[in-house]
Amino acid sequence: MGNAGELYFNQGILFFELNQYEQAVHAFIQAYELEYEKEKILNILYDCFIMPNEEEFKRNYEHNNLGFTRLAYEACAIDFIPVSEEQFFVFNSKTKEFEGVFLLEKNPIQGENVEFDSILYTDIWDIRQIIPDLKETSWNTVYLLLNEMLEPQFASFFKLPRFSELYLENIIVFPDDRYMKIYFEEYNEFYLPKQMVTENKNKYWNMINVFHQKRITQLMPEHNNIFLSVCIIDLSDKNTAIQNVIQLLQCPYDSEIEFVILCRKTEEYKQIKDSRIRVCNLEKEQSCEQGIFKLLESAWGNFAILINGCDIMLWEQLGEYLNFIKSHLTCGVFLESGYGEDAVILSNRIYEKGYEAVSAVAKINYLTGITYNMNLYRSICDFQEIKEIKGNLSLAGHLHICIAMVMCMYSDYAVMKLPFWKRGG
Numbered sequence: 001m002g003n004a005g006e007l008y009f010n011q012g013i014l015f016f017e018l019n020q021y022e023q024a025v026h027a028f029i030q031a032y033e034l035e036y037e038k039e040k041i042l043n044i045l046y047d048c049f050i051m052p053n054e055e056e057f058k059r060n061y062e063h064n065n066l067g068f069t070r071l072a073y074e075a076c077a078i079d080f081i082p083v084s085e086e087q088f089f090v091f092n093s094k095t096k097e098f099e100g101v102f103l104l105e106k107n108p109i110q111g112e113n114v115e116f117d118s119i120l121y122t123d124i125w126d127i128r129q130i131i132p133d134l135k136e137t138s139w140n141t142v143y144l145l146l147n148e149m150l151e152p153q154f155a156s157f158f159k160l161p162r163f164s165e166l167y168l169e170n171i172i173v174f175p176d177d178r179y180m181k182i183y184f185e186e187y188n189e190f191y192l193p194k195q196m197v198t199e200n201k202n203k204y205w206n207m208i209n210v211f212h213q214k215r216i217t218q219l220m221p222e223h224n225n226i227f228l229s230v231c232i233i234d235l236s237d238k239n240t241a242i243q244n245v246i247q248l249l250q251c252p253y254d255s256e257i258e259f260v261i262l263c264r265k266t267e268e269y270k271q272i273k274d275s276r277i278r279v280c281n282l283e284k285e286q287s288c289e290q291g292i293f294k295l296l297e298s299a300w301g302n303f304a305i306l307i308n309g310c311d312i313m314l315w316e317q318l319g320e321y322l323n324f325i326k327s328h329l330t331c332g333v334f335l336e337s338g339y340g341e342d343a344v345i346l347s348n349r350i351y352e353k354g355y356e357a358v359s360a361v362a363k364i365n366y367l368t369g370i371t372y373n374m375n376l377y378r379s380i381c382d383f384q385e386i387k388e389i390k391g392n393l394s395l396a397g398h399l400h401i402c403i404a405m406v407m408c409m410y411s412d413y414a415v416m417k418l419p420f421w422k423r424g425g
Contacts, residue, residue, distance in 0.1 A: 005036025012041075016048070022083040025049070029089065029098050045091070049081045057159040064158035068173045071155045078156030088160065092153070102128065102157075105166050111138030116227075116256075116322035118143060120193035122204060125150035127157055127167055130197075134167070140326075142171045143180070143193055145204075151175050177207075184211045188255050189225035194319075215254040216274050223275075227256045228322065229301030229374070233367070234263040234309035235288065240424050241309030242268055248315050249274055256322075262295045263309075289399045296377065296403075303334075305371040306400055310424035311338075317420050324348075324416050325371070332411030333361055333404045334371035336420035346415040357408035360415075367400050368421050372407065380410050 008031035015024035025045065032041045050057075057080070061073045078099075081089040086104040091097075111134055118141040121130055125146060134142065146154055154173070157163050172190075174180040184192060192208050192215075230248065234241035245259055249272070259277050261269050266279045280298050282291045296304060303325055307313055325334065328350065337346045351357040364370065404413070 005031045005034035008034065009036055009041070012044075016044075021049075022087065025081055025083055025089050032098065045081055046079075049083075050079055053082055056161075060161050060163070061158045064160075064162075064164040065155065066164075068158070068164070068168065069151060069155040069175065071151060073159075075152050076156040076159065077152040078159075080156075080159055094152075099126075100128075102160070104160060104162070108166050108169055109134050111136055114138050114323060114327040115195075116140055116319065116326045117194035118191050119195040120145060120198065120204065120208075122196075122198040122200065123147065123150065124197075125153040127154070131167070133197075139170065139195075140191055141193075143174065144171055145174045145177070145180055147176050181207070185214070188215055188223070191225075191256050192254065194252055212252065212254055216249075216276060218275060223255065223258060223300060225255060226258050226301040227303065228258075228325070229299035229304040230257065230259045230307060230313070231295045231299055231304050232259065232261050232307045232309055233288070233291065233295065234261055235282070235291075236309050238310065239268075240312070244307075244309075244312050245269070245272070245277070248313060249276065251315050251318055253318070258300060260295060260299055260304075262291045292399050292403075296372070296374070299374055302373070302375055303371055304374050304377075305334075305369070306367050307421065308366075308368045308424070311368040312422045312424055314420055314422060317418055320418055321416075321420050324414075324418065328412075328414045329373075330411065331414040332373045332376045332407040333357075333413045334373075335361075335364060335413075335415045336369045336371070336418050337416065338366075338369055339419055339422040347417050349415050351408075351413040351415075353408060353410060353412050357411075357413035358405050361404045361408050361413050362401065364401050364404070365398065368423075370400055370404060372403070373411065376407055376411055377403075380407065 008027045012024045012027035012031060015021070015027055028041045028045060032038050058073055061076075077092060077094045079091045079093050080102065081091060083089065086106070088102045088104075090099040090102055092099055109131065113136060115137050117139065119139050120143045122145040124130060124144065130142075130144075144154075172183075174183065184190065192211055196204055198204050232241055232245065241261070241263075245261065248259060251257070254276065257276060260280060261277065262280045262282055263269065264282050264284070266281050269277060269279045278298065280291070280294055282288075282294070292306070321336065328334070331350065332353070335346065351360040
């Protein structure tokens with residue numbers, strides 16, 4: 001062992017003199033792990049690689065750590081041995097162990113697969129463990145939960161150049177459970193994680209469920225950051241719509257979604273104590289077309305889907321539907337497949353704005369399943385001219401299509417094969 005350690009040590013000296021720094025550090029580490037001249041090797045690495053870059057590490061730390069940690073630079077537990085602009089050997093100064101290599105990305109990491117939901121990672125300090133996941137999936141938000149033992153190690157990565165820009169674009173870091181609890185209780189507009197990587201699943205799922213139950217039962221005058229408004233037109237004497245709403249309320253979403261009900265009999269809906277429900281009353285003298293405008297103008301979401309009260313949304317498909325919408329945020333109008341009479345089975349396709357999109361959307365006749373980009377709806381016009389037209393049968397029977405045609409003059413039209421609703425009676 002001694003001879004091997006000495007051999008690696010001498011190789012390290014030789015490589016260093018030849019300016020082959022990666023090979024030099026690698027050889028020194030091999031000697032170190034063979035228990036040869038450990039103190040001398042650390043002195044060489046600190047004197048030749050770490051200390052000459054100390055001021056730059058400090059500048060990087062101050063630039064990167066804003067909003068992520070309150071730890072001082074001196075509290076960091078990891079030191080980095082630079083051998084090039086992108087490559088750093090990792091040394092744990094607490095355990096006195098080398099922990100592999102960190103390779104800086106050239107560009108900010110982006111997941112290939114769009115995912116509407118957020119994810120929680122717990123008890124992980126080494127960003128290298130989750131980088132493969134971050135490259136595979138583009139999550140809404142990534143929550144990283146540390147503890148007082150792990151924070152000094154995680155915070156050390158802020159020493160690296162452009163670290164926050166390259167890796168933390170949509171990551172929120174909690175130093176411990178207490179901070180996470182305060183965050184989700186005080187800021188309802190931030191979505192709760194629906195996926196989790198942890199060794200304590202029962203503990204954290206129970207915690208997330210407590211936040212969820214509080215959000216849906218704690219009535220608030222206004223919600224922020226709603227992604228989807230489910231707009232249900234209930235003008236029938238049947239109770240299909242209210243049963244549908246009760247089923248939909250079983251979905252795991254809270255701040256992401258709202259249910260806006262247009263009806264003439266509001267009592268039953270007002271008895272449901274759920275912060276996601278809002279009711280729009282349609283007066284006797286108001287037509288269904290006026291009601292559609294009233295419904296859309298009451299919606300707070302970035303997107304709004306129209307549902308006939310006789311039809312049933314397949315809420316178990318909600319996650320896939322939201323993923324599709326998030327993957328096509330610039331589209332103005334969407335349509336999903338359905339089951340039953342008049343429910344056309346579609347294929348995923350994008351129609352280009354203008355003639356192609358307007359021609360395609362004009363072929364729709366059924367109301368259920370049409371989704372509007374409400375940011376576009378609110379920005380292009382208030383549809384006052386359409387509101388003022390009287391006696392036009394197309395408007396009277398197909399107002400939802402007329403609105404979609406106007407919007408398709410400005411943006412693309414997307415159809416999806418996902419069966420998202422079932423035709424009712």
